[in-house]
Amino acid sequence: MAAMSDRTNNPLFNSNKLKLGTFCSNTIPNMTRVPEQWRPTWANCLAAAQLADNAGWEALVPIARWKGYLDGKPDHPSNEVLDVFAWAAGIAQATRHSAVFATSHAPTVHPIIVAKQSATIDAISNGRFALNVVGGWNRREFDMFGIELMEHDRRYTYLAEWVETLRKLWTHPGEFDQDSEFFHMKGAISRPQPVQKGGVPIMNAALSPVGIRFSAKHSDIGLTTPHGNNLDEWRLQVDAYKKMAREEFGRDIKIWTNVAVVQRETQKEAEDYLRRYSEEWMDVEVLDSLMSTISKENNIPMGSPQLAFMRTRMAVGAGYPLVGTAQKLAEDLEAISKAGIDGVIMTWVDYIDGLNRFNRDVLPLLEQAGLRKPFSKTA
Numbered sequence: 001m002a003a004m005s006d007r008t009n010n011p012l013f014n015s016n017k018l019k020l021g022t023f024c025s026n027t028i029p030n031m032t033r034v035p036e037q038w039r040p041t042w043a044n045c046l047a048a049a050q051l052a053d054n055a056g057w058e059a060l061v062p063i064a065r066w067k068g069y070l071d072g073k074p075d076h077p078s079n080e081v082l083d084v085f086a087w088a089a090g091i092a093q094a095t096r097h098s099a100v101f102a103t104s105h106a107p108t109v110h111p112i113i114v115a116k117q118s119a120t121i122d123a124i125s126n127g128r129f130a131l132n133v134v135g136g137w138n139r140r141e142f143d144m145f146g147i148e149l150m151e152h153d154r155r156y157t158y159l160a161e162w163v164e165t166l167r168k169l170w171t172h173p174g175e176f177d178q179d180s181e182f183f184h185m186k187g188a189i190s191r192p193q194p195v196q197k198g199g200v201p202i203m204n205a206a207l208s209p210v211g212i213r214f215s216a217k218h219s220d221i222g223l224t225t226p227h228g229n230n231l232d233e234w235r236l237q238v239d240a241y242k243k244m245a246r247e248e249f250g251r252d253i254k255i256w257t258n259v260a261v262v263q264r265e266t267q268k269e270a271e272d273y274l275r276r277y278s279e280e281w282m283d284v285e286v287l288d289s290l291m292s293t294i295s296k297e298n299n300i301p302m303g304s305p306q307l308a309f310m311r312t313r314m315a316v317g318a319g320y321p322l323v324g325t326a327q328k329l330a331e332d333l334e335a336i337s338k339a340g341i342d343g344v345i346m347t348w349v350d351y352i353d354g355l356n357r358f359n360r361d362v363l364p365l366l367e368q369a370g371l372r373k374p375f376s377k378t379a
């Protein structure tokens with residue numbers, strides 16, 4: 001099993017049954033033009049991170065994106081994304097508890113660079129850094145770099161070698177040479193190595209069978225969106241994921257998912273607000289463009305139920321919609337936990353309002369349900 005014992009300052013592996021995180025605060029998470037839409041300014045990112053950190057949330061996860069989803073529209077908000085490593089370094093310095101993530105588009109960056117950046121942020125955070133590794137899929141980003149977006153499954157062949165090289169840089173006692181399919185390195189070394197012995201925890205966001213297999217073999221946390229809206233049906237998918245990791249690769253993987261949150265005093269208010277931003281103010285132009293990109297680059301046919309499902313999800317904010325009163329949110333989170341999910345990362349239209357409401361009204365219910373322990377800053 002993967003060794004977690006040297007990660008004592010990292011809350012990702014604490015005893016809370018359901019871990020909580022924020023997701024995407026470094027950009028605009030929803031496909032909406034609603035006027036009160038989130039702005040990913042540094043002040044906003046910092047305020048959101050500190051609200052989560054002070055309440056004992058386990059994870060602060062940004063999204064890695066070099067360019068948005070519309071061609072020839074430089075002012076479109078999907079272009080506006082703060083750099084993930086610089087973001088993580090700043091957030092690490094300004095927080096005390098939460099694990100701080102960055103996300104690496106492996107094909108755009110050499111493992112030597114990421115090894116050193118990760119070890120540096122692990123030092124700043126005193127062992128609270130974690131890394132989401134992704135193979136990329138948005139051709140516009142690759143065109144900007146002038147590099148090839150590999151065929152879907154080959155991205156994961158590359159990613160496997162990239163992650164193995166990264167881990168070696170984090171752990172190898174001396175210099176090493178490597179002459180593998182993708183990397184040709186002489187006298188490779190990266191010092192300091194991370195505070196977390198054995199390297200920082202790795203997350204991978206994948207949806208396809210090949211991606212999930214990669215994740216089961218190489219990552220500590222699989223970040224995924226189980227198919228369908230029926231939480232009872234999630235259990236089978238999550239169990240199969242964990243079983244593959246355990247039986248084929250001898251690894252104890254955790255499975256996390258992302259959700260879009262609308263919390264209000266009444267169910268009707270929450271549903272009205274969901275309709276306001278995701279239907280009345282839906283950004284149809286960017287959704288159309290995004291769906292066509294996803295279809296092309298991930299081999300999902302246009303007009304397929306899978307793509308239609310993704311479109312609805314993306315309009316709301318990526319992931320399962322958590323919509324309603326604090327009580328309803330707590331019940332949904334309990335059902336998600338019963339489906340075997342170990343952690344949930346959240347987006348809102350307004351992170352500050354969302355986190356304040358959640359910390360005040362939902363956290364106590366999760367504690368009552370036994371999903372989390374009350375947080376003490378000195379613990």
Ligand SMILES: Cc1cc2nc3c(=O)[nH]c(=O)nc-3n(C[C@H](O)[C@H](O)[C@H](O)COP(=O)(O)O)c2cc1C
Nearest residue numbers: 063064103134136137205206207208211223258298
């Ligand atoms: C929750 C979640 C977060 C993701 N974060 C990123 C990201 O930050 N940057 C990125 O380029 N892709 C990101 N992805 C895309 C995935 O890495 C992957 O390309 C996509 O889900 C398709 O899965 P597949 O490669 O298994 O087909 C994310 C996906 C999910 C589900």
